[in-house]
Amino acid sequence: MSTCTATVRAARRPDLAAVAGIYRHYVLHSLATFDETPRSSAEWEAKLDELTSRGLPFLVAEEAGRIVGFAYAGPWRPKPAYRHTVEDTVYLDPGATGRGIGGALLGRLMDACARAGVRRVIAVVADAGGEASVALHRRFGFTDAGRLSAVGYKHGRWIDTVLLERALADAPSD
Template sequence: MTVPRATVRPARRTDLPEVAAVYGHHALHGVATFDEAPRPLAEWERKYEDLVARGLPFLVTEEAGRVTGFAHAGPYRPKPAYRYTVEDSVYLAPDATGRGLGTALLGALLDACGHTGARRVVAVITDPGGQASAALHRRFGFTEAGRLTAVGYKHGRWLDTLLFQREL
């Protein structure tokens, strides 16, 4: 799906309030994240600085001067042996779904990850609730690697996570 007038570009520090707002919506109303409250802007600033310092991608979609989504790749786990594996995150504003922005973001993110020295990308997707994310990742060649059952409790229900992976 093509997205006219949408640009995927590296995030800037000035984008972080809008990034925080997009994520905050999902924290309060969805299950894509197990956070139950929005993250403070200072936390987003620390995350942004850390990813930039590591040379890892942090991207946004911009439409008409507004950030409508973001994606980043971060360390999968903190132990040194995991240094060649990253975990992706893709979030869209609630009014920006169904127009190909997730596809544009994930495609650009995977391309950028290919230049970081990473060898594998992991995605952790909530089930039930993450069907669109699972379908998006499958379209990019991710395969399901496992399920963790009832590991999260949010909005009055137990949630599983699906682990997906893809070689770069």
């Protein structure tokens, strides 16, 4: 893996077209997401607004003026007692893999989650034959939390998900 040359920063509205393009690839051509329809620009804007209003991070990796990846932390579950637990999301432009960008994004995301008062981060990884996402999360201290068998059906096959978790500093009780 070579050294990451991308700059990781907070996402802004003009970045969302590139974010949508990256995600579109995975929706249409992979099992990495269980979405079957790409999100519209309006949906990405709503996602950015929602996360920002909750004080949660939405980051992009920019390299030579181009968005090459994104990461965000969203609510794990909608019930109030889960408010200090988030699920992380990390996607890279297919041409930007293997260069440390995923690690740069995940590292900054974990730091931002800790600053936001997050206590635990959950990763839900489709077990579709590639180990890159699981390996990335394990490098950042995530541990196995379980497996859900055949919970997704996409592109003509059933897919398991692997659950990983990482504890951050204790969040204040409120």
